[in-house]
Amino acid sequence: MKNLTFILAAQLMLFCCASMMAQEANYDETKVPSFTLPDPLLCIDGTRVKNVKDWEKKRRPELLQLFSDQEYGRTPKDKIKTSYQLVLENQQALGGLATSQQVMLTFKGQGQERKALLLAYIPNHHKGRVPVFIGYNFMGNHSITSDTTVLYSPFFEKITDKKSPALQRNIQFFRWPLEDIVRRGYAVVTMCYQDIFPDRADGTAGSIIPLFPENQDGDARWQALGAWAWGSSRMADWVQRQPWADASQMAIIGHSRQGKAAIWAGAQDERFQVVISNNSGCGGAALSKRAFGETVGRITRSFPHWFCPAFSEYAEDEQALPFDQHELLALIAPRCLYVASAEEDRWADPHGEFLAAQATSPVYALYGLKGIESTTMPAVHQPIQNQVAYHIRAGKHDVTSYDWHRYMDFCDRIFNHQNPTLRPSLSTVPLAAHVLVIGIDGWGSYSLDKANNIPNIRSLMSQGSYTLKKRSVLPSSSAVNWASMFNGSCPELHGYTEWGSQVPEIPSIELNEHNIFPTIFSLLRKAHPDIVTGCLAEWGGIKHVVDSLAIDNYSLAINWKKDPEELCRMAEEFIKQRKPTLLAVCWDQLDHTGHAIGHDTPAYYQTLSELDVQVGRLIEALKQAGIYDDTVIIITADHGGKDKGHGGKTLLEMEHPFIICGKGIRQGMVIKDPMMQYDTAATLAHILALPTPLSWIGHPVLSVFK
Ligand code: GTR
Numbered sequence: 020m021k022n023l024t025f026i027l028a029a030q031l032m033l034f035c036c037a038s039m040m041a042q043e044a045n046y047d048e049t050k051v052p053s054f055t056l057p058d059p060l061l062c063i064d065g066t067r068v069k070n071v072k073d074w075e076k077k078r079r080p081e082l083l084q085l086f087s088d089q090e091y092g093r094t095p096k097d098k099i100k101t102s103y104q105l106v107l108e109n110q111q112a113l114g115g116l117a118t119s120q121q122v123m124l125t126f127k128g129q130g131q132e133r134k135a136l137l138l139a140y141i142p143n144h145h146k147g148r149v150p151v152f153i154g155y156n157f158m159g160n161h162s163i164t165s166d167t168t169v170l171y172s173p174f175f176e177k178i179t180d181k182k183s184p185a186l187q188r189n190i191q192f193f194r195w196p197l198e199d200i201v202r203r204g205y206a207v208v209t210m211c212y213q214d215i216f217p218d219r220a221d222g223t224a225g226s227i228i229p230l231f232p233e234n235q236d237g238d239a240r241w242q243a244l245g246a247w248a249w250g251s252s253r254m255a256d257w258v259q260r261q262p263w264a265d266a267s268q269m270a271i272i273g274h275s276r277q278g279k280a281a282i283w284a285g286a287q288d289e290r291f292q293v294v295i296s297n298n299s300g301c302g303g304a305a306l307s308k309r310a311f312g313e314t315v316g317r318i319t320r321s322f323p324h325w326f327c328p329a330f331s332e333y334a335e336d337e338q339a340l341p342f343d344q345h346e347l348l349a350l351i352a353p354r355c356l357y358v359a360s361a362e363e364d365r366w367a368d369p370h371g372e373f374l375a376a377q378a379t380s381p382v383y384a385l386y387g388l389k390g391i392e393s394t395t396m397p398a399v400h401q402p403i404q405n406q407v408a409y410h411i412r413a414g415k416h417d418v419t420s421y422d423w424h425r426y427m428d429f430c431d432r433i434f435n436h437q438n439p440t441l442r443p444s445l446s447t448v449p450l451a452a453h454v455l456v457i458g459i460d461g462w463g464s465y466s467l468d469k470a471n472n473i474p475n476i477r478s479l480m481s482q483g484s485y486t487l488k489k490r491s492v493l494p495s496s497s498a499v500n501w502a503s504m505f506n507g508s509c510p511e512l513h514g515y516t517e518w519g520s521q522v523p524e525i526p527s528i529e530l531n532e533h534n535i536f537p538t539i540f541s542l543l544r545k546a547h548p549d550i551v552t553g554c555l556a557e558w559g560g561i562k563h564v565v566d567s568l569a570i571d572n573y574s575l576a577i578n579w580k581k582d583p584e585e586l587c588r589m590a591e592e593f594i595k596q597r598k599p600t601l602l603a604v605c606w607d608q609l610d611h612t613g614h615a616i617g618h619d620t621p622a623y624y625q626t627l628s629e630l631d632v633q634v635g636r637l638i639e640a641l642k643q644a645g646i647y648d649d650t651v652i653i654i655t656a657d658h659g660g661k662d663k664g665h666g667g668k669t670l671l672e673m674e675h676p677f678i679i680c681g682k683g684i685r686q687g688m689v690i691k692d693p694m695m696q697y698d699t700a701a702t703l704a705h706i707l708a709l710p711t712p713l714s715w716i717g718h719p720v721l722s723v724f725k
Contacts, residue, residue: 044312046365054308057342059349059382071385074352082350083286085342090302091283092241092327094249095231099128103257106136109168110143117142117201121160121170124210124253128230134173135214136160137254141263142201150205150268150434152426153254153291155212155247155277158191163209165189172211194274196420203427204439206264208254212277215250216243220324238329244302245327247280252288259290268292268434272426274418275367276325279303286350293355293433295426296348297418300367302326304358306344306375307337311368315340345378348407352379353386355433357408357426362399364416370396376409383407400534401568404429404548413534425532428545441710449708450724451682453650455594455641456603456703458504459630460497460558461610463618463659464488464674472628475635476678479654483680484723486690491658492697494518495665495672500657500696501605502564506538507700507715518666521563529714533568539700541569542709543601550600555589557607565603572597583608587633591640598644601707604637606630610660618660618671651681651706655699683725692720 045051060068060078068078087093104123112119117140124135138160142149156163159172165188171178178185200207212218216226223229226246234240241249251271259266270293273281278299285294296304301313302325316334319326333340348356358376360369373396380390389405397403400421402410408429412421431438464487492503492510496518499510510516513536514523527536532545540552553572554565557579567573572593576586590604609626616622634654641647656675658665665672677694679702680686701717704710705724711717 044314044317044366045310046312048311048370051309051311052338054338056306056308056378057346059346059379060385068385074382074385079350082342082346086283086286086347086350088239088327089329089333089341090326090347091248091330092245093234093239094241094245094287095233097128097231097233099126099227099230101126101253101256103260106170107168109166112140112166113198113201115143116198119166119169122257124257126227126230126253129232131230133214133227133230135210135250135253136170136172137208137210137257138163138169139206139208139261140197140201141206142204145204145439148263148265150270150430150436151208151258151264151266152200152205152270152272153208153251153258154272154274154281155251156191156195156209157212157274157277158185159211159213160209161186161188162191163189163195164192164197172214174211174213174217193420194418196423199420200423200427202440203431204436205427205430208258210250210254212247212250212280216246216324218243218276218324220322222324239327242327243322243325244276244280244283247277248284248287251281251284252290255288255290265434266290268430268436270295270426270430272297274298275300275303275416276322279325282347282351285354285356286347289354291354293357293426293430294351295357295359296372297359297422298361298364298367298416299358300364300372302330302344303367303372304344304348304375305368305371306378307333307340308343309368309371309374310337311371312366313368343375345375348375349379349382352382353388353406355406355408355429357404357429359409359422359425360411361416362411362413367416369411373409373411376407379407400532402428402532404432410532421530421534424530428532438710440713442713442715443710444704444708445719445721446705446708450706451649451651453599453641453646454601454703454706455637455650455652456601456699457634457637457652457654458501458603458605459609459627459654459656460605460607461613461618461658461660461665462627462656462675463661463671464676465619465659465671466624466627467676469619470624470627472624473631475631475638476654479634479652479678479680481687483652483678483684483686484688484690484720485676485678486692486694487676488674489655489677489694489698490696491673491675492695493668493673495658495667497558497610497657498560498564501561502536503696504655504657504699505540505565505603506536507697507704507711507717508536509697509716512536512714512716515564519560521560529712531566533566535566537712537714538564538566538569539703539707539709540601541566542704542711543707544569546709547600551597553593553597553599553602554605555586555593555603556605557586558605561605571599579608580611583629584633587636590637594637594640594646595644598646601703606633610665613660613665614663617663618665647681649682651679651684653699653702654678657696677720679720679723684723685725688723690720690722692722694720
């Protein structure tokens with residue numbers, strides 16, 4: 020046995036070589052060769068797949084054979100003897116969140132044996148069987164946690180120099196957000212890929228391959244990727260025997276070379292209900308024929324032990340390939356597939372990964388399932404999640420907590436899994452089909468005593484319930500309060516703390532799929548991808564705090580100073596044309612008058628009564644759209660004001676009205692409950708029957724509902 024530290028150093032050199040070669044690789048989209056993607060539905064004999072039966076009986080087996088013979092090698096059909104021995108159990112792992120189990124897998128065959136150490140984290144606080152993520156780690160079980168009870172994987176046990184950097188704990192913890200995963204009610208099962216096939220050119224002898232009688236020679240012999248895929252199935256075998264696991268809900272996840280192995284495992288082993296390729300690149304999710312970034316030539320020269328020898332025949336000759344990677348991905352159908360890229364990971368060709376995922380769609384369509392409709396790549400942090408999912412995130416080649424949370428969001432839906440980090444809604448069905456929120460910037464409660472020309476607002480107060488004591492969060496300024504209004508939380512948690520905050524000054528305690536603190540709009544979008552939402556405003560600052568990516572129509576009335584009815588017209592039109600589920604209409608003009616002339620001045624009341632006329636027009640629009648009877652209307656504010664300003668701690672600045680009326684709302688009631696800005700979003704979530712994140716601290720005003 021060679022010195023393993025040396026081997027690891029040699030591997031590092033391989034990585035470096037790969038990145039040196041990366042400099043010569045083509046990164047120019049205009050230099051991508053023109054190519055024709057093989058049609059996944061066209062059989063070798065020229066006949067076309069017309070239905071699921073043709074696919075499953077003919078084309079799918081044919082493709083599996085092609086990938087076995089020409090890319091990954093043939094996986095042996097024989098079973099070898101495998102035993103499982105529980106080595107260590109810790110019921111208080113991850114600070115009590117999980118039970119960890121370390122299980123030695125021993126494989127025997129041809130008079131030899133190999134060992135691999137499996138590490139599992141099982142959530143402690145979850146009722147019933149749990150879904151499971153299965154995936155390899157790169158640097159040993161000890162590299163994903165600082166827990167010193169985690170033993171070295173057998174590959175690392177052989178290192179004699181105890182100071183070797185390879186024995187350092189926790190160095191890849193950032194790829195495994197274990198606490199988050201078990202908190203969300205998922206188990207994780209991992210082991211080190213080196214235990215199955217030591218990742219080096221002469222790794223075969225130490226791998227599991229010699230334990231099998233067949234497939235040792237020839238152009239289609241299996242090598243590292245084939246062995247790693249085989250090993251993932253052995254993790255699945257173990258999971259299937261566990262009383263805590265829901266074996267019908269197993270997701271396989273792999274990053275980079277492990278992403279390639281994960282797809283190959285998922286293609287062959289139909290027990291994996293979800294297959295996740297994280298930045299798998301060449302020989303994984305990326306189309307080979309684009310020859311962008313890493314190519315077949317480069318990968319087969321740098322890593323001659325990964326693919327079967329036949330694959331190197333396509334080096335510098337990708338156009339001769341009788342298949343491409345989209346057809347490998349299509350073998351996952353009708354199960355779920357998730358392909359993810361990173362913006363700076365050009366070596367892995369994000370565009371080629373997207374195109375391959377997209378090109379599986381005709382196969383999913385055979386099953387009546389939606390793959391990916393658009394051939395245009397989505398923007399960064401805008402996941403598409405149908406039966407086939409794709410996202411591209413900012414940053415480098417890696418697996419981050421952003422990626423993991425998107426995979427869990429996806430699996431939550433696929434597995435119908437209740438995310439325990441969400442508070443279930445008290446309402447099981449929406450209490451109304453539509454909600455209109457009217458926000459009036461700078462509208463203090465004091466004004467209700469003196470305003471003598473706001474008939475529409477007064478009539479909504481008498482038809483519904485209201486309080487004049489709802490409070491702003493501090494400072495009593497705009498962005499920080501619009502944020503709390505729509506994201507159900509306080510500045511200390513969502514992080515927007517100022518009048519004009521565009522990004523959180525304090526890191527948000529939680530980030531959603533668009534990398535911002537979850538808002539009512541994003542919760543609604545995630546729960547019901549097809550509904551219509553809008554946020555129409557006069558002040559551009561609102562855009563940064565509502566998650567505009569989750570909103571169908573975020574628009575600004577840019578001419579409102581010359582044309583004070585512009586926003587009202589936009590809202591009327593949108594209501595009539597699109598009948599939105601949730602629409603927020605946010606006026607700035609009252610605050611503008613407050614700053615220019617003064618709050619609580621005749622000009623201020625004049626502007627307020629002009630807005631009252633527009634409130635009347637919006638109600639009329641709801642009636643004309645035929646949705647008035649199924650709508651809840653809320654009128655509220657971000658803050659009040661005093662003299663020519665606001666932002667301070669007086670009740671003139673902090674207290675503002677909250678009026679709610681419409682479907683299912685009590686009439687003529689003064690709300691007694693104390694109410695804060697962030698209770699607005701919680702009330703909206705209650706009406707729309709949405710579970711809310713634990714990072715939301717608002718409470719719905721339950722007393723207003725009949
Ligand atoms: C690189 C290789 C890629 C990818 C990556 C990894 O050196 O060129 O195909 O697999 O390693 O596994 O991190």
